[in-house]
Amino acid sequence: MHSWFYSFFIPALFVWLWSTGFIGAKYGLPFAEPFTLLLLRMLITLALLAGLAWFLKARWPGWRGAGHLAITGLLVHGCYLGAVYYAIDEGMAAGIVSLIVGLQPLVTSGVAVLVLKESVSGRQWLGLALGFVGVALVLLEKFGTDAPSGSGMTLWSLLWALLALAGISLGTVYQKRHGTGADLVSGTLIQYAAAATLFAVGAFALESREVEWSLQLQLSMAWLVLGVSVSAILLLMWLIRQGAASQVASLFYLVPPVTATQAYLLFDERLGGLAMVGGIVAITGVALVVVRKKPA
Incomplete structure (x- = not known):
């Protein structure tokens, strides 16, 4: 019971908290524009994290390390969140946005091959191919003549979603290349x-x-x-300290179906048959990339 709790439930809870970020955005965007909503969210979060950093006596990096953290923050949080919010604000379904940005492990692997000269196994190349084929099927239905009414898929929303994907993918590679080993609370605050x-x-x-403060x-x-910017980050810190970060990476491919399920229950967002097949194919591809074989 103890082992199951730490190895599955806690990482799954983190993934669920992360997936609710798409849902929370859709609830808040009718009452504030994307950058305005995100600015308010960041300011409140910064106040809470500043208090937490003071309480925990967090270590602060030097100027060089802070600069790397700032660039990572601009890509991983600024570009990613800003583009996700604009994609949803343009009318793209939350489940589709999460599926597109859920390709991040695939894009990151591709960039890592070019920039970091990392090797990719045959299984991971198959995963890369399946991921992009799956999303292509989703887009084919959404842009097709028989797309469900109210799907909200426009060229602008797609461009915003792709920008979000590029931001979090490049930010992940940058952080891997210029990791500073900074304290997680102070590092997150700088980002x-x-x-x-x-x-x-x-x-x-x-x-x-x-x-409109409704x-x-x-x-x-x-x-x-509280649920996403603070709790999810604190939970991630705890997982890293427990050495369970790999479980989080392995479960990340569940974010799109979890988001799509919540969007269906809360907003009645529906996917057609082709989009559902494409989603399953894409998730399978991401799983092949992020789930590593256990060593013999």
Whole structure:
């Protein structure tokens, strides 16, 4: 029981918390523009993390390390979250957005081969191929003439989703290449601060910054801050300290189906037959890439 709890339940809880970020975004976006909503989320999160860093007496990196963390934050949080929110704001289904950005392990593996000169096994190459074929099937249905009404798939929403995928993939490779070994609380705070700066520039340059403080927005903001930005990160820190980060990576391919299930129950987002097949193929491909064989 003890072993099962730590090896499966806790990593699965982290993945579920991460998947709710797409749902929380869809709940909050009707009441604030994407960059404005994200700026508010980051500012509240930064205040909480600053208090936590003070309480835990977190170690702070030097200027060089902080610079690398800031660049990672701009890519992993700024580019990724900003583009995800704009894709959803443009009308793309939350389940489809999560499926596209869920290709991150595949894209990261491809970039790692080119940049970090990492080797890729035959099984992983098969996974890469299946992942992109699966998403192609989803897009084929969504852009086809028989696409379900209200699917929300437009060229702009697709471009935003692809930008999010590029941001988190490049950010992951950058962090791997320029890892600073920084304290996770202070490192996360620096990354969020860099992302908040990007959101502030976007909000003041492109948006009206009008916010309708409805109960739905307040509940959405509370969950995005406490449930995703804080709890998920703290849970990840605990998993890393327990040496269970590999389980998190292995379960990450479950994020798209978990998100799609929640979106169906909460927003009645439906996938046609071809899209469902494509989703299964894509998830299988990601699984082949991230799930490593146990050594003999």
